[in-house]
Amino acid sequence: MIAAILAGGRSSRFGEEKLLYRVDGKPLITHTIERLVKAENIEEVVVITFKEKEHEFKKLGLKILIDKFKIGPIGGVYTALVELGDVFIAAGDMPNINPEFVDYIIKKFHRSRPMVCVPLWPNGYLEPLHAAYSEEFLPVLENQIKKREYMLGKAIKNARTCYIQIESLPLEWRESLFNINTKRDLKKFKGASRE
Ligand SMILES: Nc1nc2c(ncn2[C@@H]2O[C@H](COP(=O)(O)OP(=O)(O)OP(=O)(O)O)[C@@H](O)[C@H]2O)c(=O)[nH]1
Ligand SMILES: [Mg+2]
Numbered sequence: 001m002i003a004a005i006l007a008g009g010r011s012s013r014f015g016e017e018k019l020l021y022r023v024d025g026k027p028l029i030t031h032t033i034e035r036l037v038k039a040e041n042i043e044e045v046v047v048i049t050f051k052e053k054e055h056e057f058k059k060l061g062l063k064i065l066i067d068k069f070k071i072g073p074i075g076g077v078y079t080a081l082v083e084l085g086d087v088f089i090a091a092g093d094m095p096n097i098n099p100e101f102v103d104y105i106i107k108k109f110h111r112s113r114p115m116v117c118v119p120l121w122p123n124g125y126l127e128p129l130h131a132a133y134s135e136e137f138l139p140v141l142e143n144q145i146k147k148r149e150y151m152l153g154k155a156i157k158n159a160r161t162c163y164i165q166i167e168s169l170p171l172e173w174r175e176s177l178f179n180i181n182t183k184r185d186l187k188k189f190k191g192a193s194r195e
Helices: 026-034 051-059 073-084 099-112 134-148 150-157 173-179
Strands: 002-006 046-048 063-066 086-093 116-120 131-132 161-165
Touching: 002 026, 002 051, 002 073, 026 046, 026 086, 026 131, 046 051, 046 073, 046 173, 051 063, 073 086, 073 131, 086 099, 099 116, 099 131, 099 150, 099 161, 099 173, 161 173
Parallel strands: 002 046, 002 086, 046 063, 116 161
Antiparallel strands: 086 131, 116 131
16 A cells, blocks of 8 residues: 655644654654654655645655645545545654554554544544545535535545544554644654664
8 A cells, every 4th residue: 555645734733844854863754754664565655745845745756646735634635546546644743653553553454444444532533644545535525525514524424434443452553643732742752862
């Protein structure tokens, strides 16, 4: 499966483009990609971003697709599904992605053929930017985008979805869902202590 990395955000909480911010000598998005490609079920990584940011990511040697929507993650997921077919979606700001967890989600996805296979917290909170999507989900997205309803979680709840109960997974997999939103979050990123 191809991994599509969403990289069109404004980094407003971070204060500058967080995905290009260098941590341990490399851009944050490179940490995310290095983790993703370790998953056995990920063959290739493609970055979904806006035209204005294309150049910066291209300089890193990354394959880019342009998100023309600018309506938030839902537009990035839509772009990925139209251009690539079934994909694993990840946010670019997830440097602790656990390849085993990614493989687990993709295997579940292939087994039950849902529209979306997404991690779910006990409080009902979803992790739509760490999930596998089928192109069969496109009509649901189109329907919502047409109505200018841009909540990705709402589309997922209206789809044929396989939920992965996070509380039943190995505890250490949870760090896969960690994402960097502020400069303070960088301190929690264990990059420095890893090999
Ligand atoms: N392609 C695409 N990616 C997006 C879009 N909005 C957010 N993202 C990406 O989705 C991921 C998670 O988003 P956030 O953590 O909210 O990042 P952000 O929007 O850059 O940051 P804030 O402005 O602080 O909310 C990041 O990797 C963003 O780059 C979008 O409209 N299109
Ligand atoms: Mg985030």
